[in-house]
Amino acid sequence: MALDVIDLRGFYGSVLGGVARRFIGQFVRSRWEACTGYSVLGVGYATPYLDPFLSEAVRVLAFMPAEQGVVHWPGKGLSSTALVDVTMMPLPDASMDRVLLVHALETSDQPYDLLNEVWRVLTPGGRMxxxxxxxxxxxxxVDTTPFGYGRPYSRSQLRELMREAQFSPLNWAEALYVPPFARRYLLRSAPAFESIGSKLALPGAGVHLVEATKQLYSPVMTRRVLRRKVPQLQPALVSAHRMPGDAKRETDD
Structure with missing residues (x-):
């Protein structure tokens, strides 16, 4: 189920959206501290998390699914966004060093094909x-935030999807331990929720955060050879002077 770009922009303009952007953005930036000279791509609705890379990356692009819609970004200058089929992105092979997926996998009808396409455009050693x-x-x-739409994943389901798409996870984390309600006292306590939840690795965080790299070679699958049991044939004594039709004639007699 695709989200509407207007609803996404409205959420990130709210106080609760600011909380989500803060804690998810901290993880993204901690893993990708410096992207000088890199090409960075956001897929889905990743623009709230791409701003820090504008001043250092060679290029920063934001591809949004056709069903979702697109908005102009960044606010100043030429737009770096495009409306695309995210399973057939208009990029050459191995052209992007970093790819960030936000509001993408869970709303995609073809999550495997999406990851396959990300694998294609990533450079060798690139990160997602x-x-x-x-x-x-x-x-x-709850459907009061964009994270309440689409198909949520368990860690094991996400790991299996990554494996099938030939990605190797490098780092796992979770974020958004604070309940998704725009209550002032909850939002003021959001840093405490996040600190306690992450330190104790409590269950029930709002999102999984996984950094992965592409496998350069597909694993060789060992095919098991099934041996058929061949019936054992017993030799039969046949006269050297017997003709092929003799056995039939003897039967007829």
Whole structure:
């Protein structure tokens, strides 16, 4: 189920959206501290997390699914956004060093094809970060935020999807332990929720955060050879002077 770009922009303009951007953005920036000389791509609705890379990356692009819609970004200068089919992105092979997926996997009807396309455009040694709703978290259970739409994942489901798409996870984390309600006292306590939840690795965080790199070679699958049991044939004594039709004639007699 695709989200509407207007709703996404409205959420990130709210106080609760600012909380999500703060804690998810901290993880993204801690993993990608410096992207000088890199090409960075955001897929889905990743623009709230791409601003820090504008001043250092060679290029920063934001691709948004056709079903979602597109907005102009960044606010000043030429737009770096495009409306695309995210399973067939208009980029050459191995052209991007970093790819950030936000509001993408969970709303895609073809998550495997999406990851396959990300694998294609990533450079050898390139990194991807996926932000995916946690199926055990409260954020996936209410539809007042964009994280309540689409298909949430457990960590094991996400790991299996990554494996099938030939990605190797490098770092796992979780974020958004604060309940997804715009209550002032909750939002004021958001840093405490986040600190306690991450230190104790409590279940129920709002999103999974996984950084992965592409596998350069597909694993060789060992095919098991099935041996058929061949029936054992017993030799039969046949006269050297017997003709092929003799056996039939003897039967007829």
């Amino acid at each position: 970060i996926a932000v995916v709703p946690n199926r055990r978290g409260m954020w996936a259970r």
